[in-house]
Amino acid sequence: xxxxxxxxxxxxxxxxxxxxxxxxxxxxxxxxxxxxxxxxxxxxxxxxxxxxxxxxxxxxxxxxxxxxxxxxxxxxxxxxxxxxxxxxxxxxxxxxxxxxxxxxxxxxxxxxxxxxxxxxxxxxxxxxxxxxxxxxxxxxxxxxxxxxxxxxxxxxxxxxxxxxxxxxxxxxxxxxxxxxxxxxxxxxxxxxxxxxxxxxxxxxxxxxxxxxxxxxxxxxxxxxxxxxxxxxxxxxxxxxxxxxxxxxxxxxxxxxxxxxxxxxxxxxxxxxxxxxxxxxx
Amino acid sequence: xxxxxxxxxxxxxxxxxxxxxxxxxxxxxxxxxxxxxxxxxxxxxxxxxxxxxxxxxxxxxxxxxxxxxxxxxxxxxxxxxxxxxxxxxxxxxxxxxxxxxxxxxxxxxxxxxxxxxxxxxxxxxxxxxxxxxxxxxxxxxxxxxxxxxxxxxxxxxxxxxxxxxxxxxxxxxxxxxxxxxxxxxxxxxxxxxxxxxxxxxxxxxxxxxxxxxxxxxxxxxxxxxxxxxxxxxxxxxxxxxxxxxxxxxxxxxxxxxxxxxxxxxx
Amino acid sequence: xxxxxxxxxxxxxxxxxxxxxxxxxxxxxxxxxxxxxxxxxxxxxxxxxxxxxxxxxxxxxxxxxxxxxxxxxxxxxxxxxxxxxxxxxxxxxxxxxxxxxxxxxxxxxxxxxxxxxxxxxxxxxxxxxxxxxxxxxxxxxxxxxxxxxxxxxxxxxxxxxxxxxxxxxxxxxxxxxxxxxxxxxxxxxxxxxxxxxxxxxxxxxxxxxxxxxxxxxxxxxxxxxxxxxxxxxxxxxxxxxxxxxxxxxxxxxxxxxxxxxxxxxxxxxxxxxxxxxxxxxxxxxxxxxxxxxxxxxxxxxxxxxxxxxx
Numbered sequence: 001x002x003x004x005x006x007x008x009x010x011x012x013x014x015x016x017x018x019x020x021x022x023x024x025x026x027x028x029x030x031x032x033x034x035x036x037x038x039x040x041x042x043x044x045x046x047x048x049x050x051x052x053x054x055x056x057x058x059x060x061x062x063x064x065x066x067x068x069x070x071x072x073x074x075x076x077x078x079x080x081x082x083x084x085x086x087x088x089x090x091x092x093x094x095x096x097x098x099x100x101x102x103x104x105x106x107x108x109x110x111x112x113x114x115x116x117x118x119x120x121x122x123x124x125x126x127x128x129x130x131x132x133x134x135x136x137x138x139x140x141x142x143x144x145x146x147x148x149x150x151x152x153x154x155x156x157x158x159x160x161x162x163x164x165x166x167x168x169x170x171x172x173x174x175x176x177x178x179x180x181x182x183x184x185x186x187x188x189x190x191x192x193x194x195x196x197x198x199x200x201x202x203x204x205x206x207x208x209x210x211x212x213x214x215x216x217x218x219x220x221x222x223x224x225x226x227x228x229x230x231x232x233x234x235x236x237x238x239x240x241x242x243x244x245x246x247x248x249x250x251x252x253x254x255x256x257x258x259x260x261x262x263x264x265x266x267x268x269x270x271x272x273x274x275x276x277x278x279x280x281x
Numbered sequence: 282x283x284x285x286x287x288x289x290x291x292x293x294x295x296x297x298x299x300x301x302x303x304x305x306x307x308x309x310x311x312x313x314x315x316x317x318x319x320x321x322x323x324x325x326x327x328x329x330x331x332x333x334x335x336x337x338x339x340x341x342x343x344x345x346x347x348x349x350x351x352x353x354x355x356x357x358x359x360x361x362x363x364x365x366x367x368x369x370x371x372x373x374x375x376x377x378x379x380x381x382x383x384x385x386x387x388x389x390x391x392x393x394x395x396x397x398x399x400x401x402x403x404x405x406x407x408x409x410x411x412x413x414x415x416x417x418x419x420x421x422x423x424x425x426x427x428x429x430x431x432x433x434x435x436x437x438x439x440x441x442x443x444x445x446x447x448x449x450x451x452x453x454x455x456x457x458x459x460x461x462x463x464x465x466x467x468x469x470x471x472x473x474x475x476x477x478x479x480x481x482x483x484x485x486x487x488x489x490x491x492x493x494x495x496x497x498x499x500x501x502x503x504x505x506x507x508x509x510x511x512x513x514x515x516x517x518x519x520x521x522x523x524x525x526x527x528x529x530x531x532x533x534x535x536x537x538x539x540x541x542x543x544x545x546x547x
Numbered sequence: 548x549x550x551x552x553x554x555x556x557x558x559x560x561x562x563x564x565x566x567x568x569x570x571x572x573x574x575x576x577x578x579x580x581x582x583x584x585x586x587x588x589x590x591x592x593x594x595x596x597x598x599x600x601x602x603x604x605x606x607x608x609x610x611x612x613x614x615x616x617x618x619x620x621x622x623x624x625x626x627x628x629x630x631x632x633x634x635x636x637x638x639x640x641x642x643x644x645x646x647x648x649x650x651x652x653x654x655x656x657x658x659x660x661x662x663x664x665x666x667x668x669x670x671x672x673x674x675x676x677x678x679x680x681x682x683x684x685x686x687x688x689x690x691x692x693x694x695x696x697x698x699x700x701x702x703x704x705x706x707x708x709x710x711x712x713x714x715x716x717x718x719x720x721x722x723x724x725x726x727x728x729x730x731x732x733x734x735x736x737x738x739x740x741x742x743x744x745x746x747x748x749x750x751x752x753x754x755x756x757x758x759x760x761x762x763x764x765x766x767x768x769x770x771x772x773x774x775x776x777x778x779x780x781x782x783x784x785x786x787x788x789x790x791x792x793x794x795x796x797x798x799x800x801x802x803x804x805x806x807x808x809x810x811x812x813x814x815x816x817x818x819x820x821x822x823x824x825x826x827x828x829x830x831x832x833x834x835x836x837x838x839x840x841x842x843x844x845x846x847x848x849x850x851x852x853x854x855x856x857x
Contacts, residue, residue: 027690039691114558129831132797135812136812175374182343193390220705244714251706255702258703259698
């Protein structure tokens with residue numbers, strides 16, 4: 001019971017600290033912008049730990065953060081293998097193939113009006129569908145190994161990427177197009193020098209959305225069949241064995257991989273679209 | 282006068298030019314029976330209320346619009362041939378510089394497209410930056426410059442490839458009056474130095490009178506020319522020429538022309 | 548002269564027709580091996596005759612040698628790729644021709660998934676809007692919670708789904724609730740992020756105008772921030788409902804659930820019932836399209852009434 005009371009104290013303390021930071025003179029500094037969410041996160045984890053211990057919550061319902069951390073540290077080789085199988089082989093290769101294919105298709109769609117009129121509504125429609133559902137079919141076609149996961153990822157990232165790139169390639173204003181016309185520029189000159197750079201913010205938007213979709217696709221596809229490794233496989237089998245600490249360890253890996261992947265793309269975006277108002281800030 | 286010598290001095294020649302846009306609300310007569318000749322080295326302004334076709338006419342010269350009737354020649358060629366020969370530089374209402382390129386790289390854009398060598402590109406960028414008074418700003422990005430400086434950079438971009446013709450569509454319309462006066466003065470100096478033929482669209486009477494050797498007054502519905510005024514002002518024009526009786530008289534005639542065009546409406 | 552709308556419809560129909568044609572064409576090489584084995588068993592002359600040679604031969608070679616078998620590739624029982632009409636017939640038979648209460652009715656399974664989706668979506672968006680209002684009005688919440696809401700968008704949080712199902716099952720909760728929980732948290736975060744953006748969308752001038760009226764905070768909220776946020780809200784609602792549906796489907800996978808579109812997908816993949824998988828997939832797609840389309844309709848009506856759209 002003491003621990004539960006202690007948890008309440010920690011919550012009040014954390015909140016009080018953040019209130020002081022938020023209303024203090026340094027509220028708009030970078031340090032506070034980093035510190036406040038950090039304090040909030042630490043508070044949550046400490047309360048989680050205290051409540052699980054204080055209320056003696058069963059390990060099969062919610063393991064304490066310390067238990068998860070220990071499991072994480074002890075299973076690094078397994079976690080690494082799963083990471084390579086699911087993220088590197090499945091998600092990453094599918095992401096590259098899917099985004100690149102969508103980019104090429106977007107160029108074709110942009111070039112021929114008929115394709116844009118016909119394919120774009122279909123693409124918009126498909127982008128809103130539960131595409132993970134294709135996983136059982138693709139697993140049947142491409143086998144249990146990572147190839148089928150990559151295929152699911154390709155299908156998942158293709159349409160959002162297509163729609164974003166096509167929108168981006170149409171972003172150049174009429175005046176900018178007229179300027180290229182007055183130079184008697186060829187199609188490819190105006191594509192490379194005007195439309196592609198102007199499309200970059202949109203393309204990166206598609207690339208960023210696709211990072212999360214790629215991870216979702218690769219992990220969920222493993223629920224439909226996989227070799228005896230991979231993050232989705234580990235999650236579903238560990239859930240079956242009620243070793244939830246392992247499940248949480250995998251989720252930590254997924255979270256780290258997700259943020260790192262997204263962060264990487266966002267960093268490249270910052271370097272490429274430094275000129276865009278949203279990046280100048 | 283032989284046909285040949287005429288072609289050499291005459292830069293634009295429009296005869297019975299018509300342009301009708303088909304819209305959902307029916308056809309719009311943007312230009313009707315426009316006749317005009319402009320000689321080499323002239324500074325011609327097109328003035329009139331919005332919808333009078335002044336911008337449309339400029340876009341026809343630039344082959345950005347295709348007339349539906351009549352004939353139009355630019356440098357003795359069709360507008361489209363002239364465009365392919367890169368006969369003119371065009372300055373739009375907004376600077377329209379690419380935000381991902383520095384000022385110098387923006388000015389290089391047409392040079393890259395037209396296949397100039399790198400050394401030539403650098404040399405031309407240097408000389409046109411000097412021409413528009415932007416030395417030292419080549420490495421800046423457009424969004425780091427004021428509106429007036431951006432518009433000057435866009436003029437530099439239009440000058441970079443040394444076309445004989447400069448077409449300007451309300452280039453200073455978005456700038457405040459003080460900056461505009463300054464740029465007008467600079468534009469005249471530049472015109473005197475380069476001896477280009479300039480087509481200039483504006484809706485400001487003082488600007489048109491101050492800059493032009495020839496003022497074309499237009500009126501809307503249908504877009505047409507109501508008056509062509511050859512300015513009696515000397516080529517040398519300090520800013521205070523605007524207070525002289527000659528200037529005021531020309532301005533008066535332009536205003537009369539505009540009013541006549543409007544009277545037709547009633 | 549063709550009107551623009553007609554041209555667009557014509558273009559979409561053409562693209563769809565091309566997709567159907569390609570689909571039929573793809574069925575031929577995809578299914579030819581299975582078809583030839585069946586045909587041989589039925590006593591037909593098949594080239595080459597040995598099963599081993601056939602295994603080594605490419606699909607296209609087999610098609611060229613056995614063109615008589617092409618129609619059969621569109622009529623197999625358990626094809627690798629069912630033909631469009633097979634899927635259509637399956638959907639027809641399991642919707643119109645089955646009683647809704649039947650375990651084989653796709654409408655029954657669709658309803659099981661839809662109810663969980665809707666329950667989760669309503670809870671998730673409700674809580675999401677509340678949190679967004681809190682974030683916009685409280686500096687502390689903005690600083691401490693908002694970054695986590697943004698980060699959550701980059702994480703495949705759907706990986707939590709199997710655990711939620713099992714944990715809730717072990718404390719005695721099953722049926723619609725666990726799936727709704729997954730649907731709820733998947734729609735929660737996009738709505739928080741979108742709604743915060745929307746509530747912050749009024750510009751400084753509009754806020755200053757209200758200040759000159761000396762309007763209270765709640766007046767500012769009801770008269771400016773909330774109306775201004777509507778377009779953002781609907782955009783994130785459409786993302787949220789799609790995420791909710793995926794959540795409900797994935798939530799049906801781990802426990803070997805017997806009902807729902809996810810269960811149909813899983814059962815189909817266990818028993819190689821490809822036609823069943825495809826029909827479940829199409830049912831999910833139609834469901835998603837209807838939900839998103841319905842939200843789009845509400846969006847247009849609401850925004851039109853508010854004078855924000857034409």
